[in-house]
Amino acid sequence: MTTALSSPRQETASSNPPQDKAISLDSLSPNQQLLPLTAIVNSSDHLEIGGCDVVELVQQYGTPLYILDEVSLRTACQQYRDAFSKHYQGQSQVLYASKAWSCLAVCAIVGSESLGIDVVSAGEILTALRAGVSPRLIYFHGNNKSVEELSYAIESSCTIVVDNWHELKTLERLAQEGNLSPRIMLRLTPGIECHTHEYIQTGHIDSKFGFDPNEIESVFAFLAESSLNCIGIHAHIGSQIFELQPHQDIGGVMVHWFKLAGEKYSLQFSELNIGGGLGIRYVESDDPPSIEEWVKTVSAGVTAAFVTEGLALPKLLCEPGRSLVGSTCVTAYTIGGSKTVPDIRTYITVDGGMSDNPRPITYQSKYRAVVANHMSSPLSQTVTIAGKHCESGDILIKDIQLPFTNAGDILVVFGTGAYNYSMASNYNRLPKPAAVVVEGGESSLIIKRETREDLLRQDCLPERLHK
Numbered sequence: 001m002t003t004a005l006s007s008p009r010q011e012t013a014s015s016n017p018p019q020d021k022a023i024s025l026d027s028l029s030p031n032q033q034l035l036p037l038t039a040i041v042n043s044s045d046h047l048e049i050g051g052c053d054v055v056e057l058v059q060q061y062g063t064p065l066y067i068l069d070e071v072s073l074r075t076a077c078q079q080y081r082d083a084f085s086k087h088y089q090g091q092s093q094v095l096y097a098s099k100a101w102s103c104l105a106v107c108a109i110v111g112s113e114s115l116g117i118d119v120v121s122a123g124e125i126l127t128a129l130r131a132g133v134s135p136r137l138i139y140f141h142g143n144n145k146s147v148e149e150l151s152y153a154i155e156s157s158c159t160i161v162v163d164n165w166h167e168l169k170t171l172e173r174l175a176q177e178g179n180l181s182p183r184i185m186l187r188l189t190p191g192i193e194c195h196t197h198e199y200i201q202t203g204h205i206d207s208k209f210g211f212d213p214n215e216i217e218s219v220f221a222f223l224a225e226s227s228l229n230c231i232g233i234h235a236h237i238g239s240q241i242f243e244l245q246p247h248q249d250i251g252g253v254m255v256h257w258f259k260l261a262g263e264k265y266s267l268q269f270s271e272l273n274i275g276g277g278l279g280i281r282y283v284e285s286d287d288p289p290s291i292e293e294w295v296k297t298v299s300a301g302v303t304a305a306f307v308t309e310g311l312a313l314p315k316l317l318c319e320p321g322r323s324l325v326g327s328t329c330v331t332a333y334t335i336g337g338s339k340t341v342p343d344i345r346t347y348i349t350v351d352g353g354m355s356d357n358p359r360p361i362t363y364q365s366k367y368r369a370v371v372a373n374h375m376s377s378p379l380s381q382t383v384t385i386a387g388k389h390c391e392s393g394d395i396l397i398k399d400i401q402l403p404f405t406n407a408g409d410i411l412v413v414f415g416t417g418a419y420n421y422s423m424a425s426n427y428n429r430l431p432k433p434a435a436v437v438v439e440g441g442e443s444s445l446i447i448k449r450e451t452r453e454d455l456l457r458q459d460c461l462p463e464r465l466h467k
């Protein structure tokens with residue numbers, strides 16, 4: 001019979017090396033691992049991450065608890081940076097797509113690794129600035145930025161990635177009124193399809209994002225007369241992508257717009273942003289390329305396209321979110337009751353669910369988990385992990401093999417760093433969980449657990465409704 005960590009361990013033999021074996025963590029691509037790089041089973045038969053016993057973390061901070069492994073996050077940042085230095089001859093800049101998880105600590109860690117930040121709202125701009133990221137390295141996206149948000153981005157000296165005509169004209173007006181010349185880029189729809197969930201495809205022509213290729217020439221003509229300082233173009237084709245070909249193709253599509261802008265409209269672009277999208281391994285059967293393979297591929301695609309067209313290499317930007325932070329975090333829950341429907345299934349409930357991880361109910365996403373307080377017990381049952389929300393669809397994992405569990409055991413779900421906290425809600429008035437960062441045997445709170453009182457913070461009770 002197999003035991004709990006043996007299935008992730010066997011499948012990703014190199015992903016969870018016991019610390020005593022001399023495998024360099026640096027050489028593992030975090031997005032290809034089911035668990036954070038520092039995960040081991042300790043002598044108490046507990047899961048340990050970043051040198052911290054998960055059971056002790058739960059005793060200290062409660063559940064549900066997001067546990068972020070700093071080593072994994074820093075390693076992912078370094079691998080992106082180092083791969084560009086190795087495989088791309090021009091300048092490059094990696095931006096963290098903070099929509100994956102925007103909070104001060106995550107932005108501060110990636111900022112300290114010399115990454116910039118991709119933001120999509122005034123809230124994300126504020127978070128990046130407060131985390132100490134230079135506005136020169138903050139790029140502002142979004143298909144319906146408000147005037148207030150645009151003004152804030154201009155005042156803060158962020159670069160604005162313009163999505164559509166309405167925004168372009170609003171920006172031109174703001175620039176003229178303030179006698180300013182804000183830095184902008186243009187988001188184009190490249191017409192590249194990729195295989196991922198339809199909700200997270202963005203590069204195909206029928207997309208709400210970016211300028212359609214048919215309108216680009218008129219946008220260039222407008223820019224040639226405008227006060228805006230357009231430094232380049234951007235495309236993002238989708239998320240959780242395992243194929244390399246679509247990313248290899250971006251350079252070939254974008255180079256034509258680069259060339260046309262310069263030759264016909266005298267717009268001297270210097271930056272090309274090819275978005276994010278590299279997938280991660282949520283379950284054993286997922287097989288994403290490594291960070292280095294992805295960077296090598298996009299670098300080769302862009303280099304070949306620009307050399308063929310006789311253009312100087314642009315400064316190459318990319319915006320990974322999921323592949324930076326996704327595999328660096330796990331969520332710990334306390335197991336509650338169970339229910340067996342004879343001959344059908346056994347449900348095990350946990351003290352969170354779709355409010356802290358809305359991905360299974362939204363995208364039918366799959367996850368893996370272990371029982372963190374008895375890691376070596378045999379996997380003796382196939383169960384379905386249900387959340388505590390009033391929705392039948394609030395199922396975190398269907399049909400997973402686990403050891404026999406009791407109420408009070410700790411279930412740890414892997415791969416919850418991206419689009420979990422950032423899409424968390426207070427559905428059913430559940431407080432949002434706490435998050436901690438672990439490193440070298442130390443844990444620090446990075447997000448406080450919401451309290452019941454926090455849930456009422458924004459409520460107002462009009463006088464006439466007072467009792």
Ligand code: LLP
Pocket residue numbers: 097099100118141200202236238239240275276277278319320321322323359363418419
């Ligand atoms: N750049 C742009 C313009 C984007 O729209 C996105 C993601 C990224 C970069 C980062 O993509 P990544 O490297 O993380 O794949 N909530 C969904 C994912 C939505 C992605 C939205 N845009 C999920 O949970 O799967």
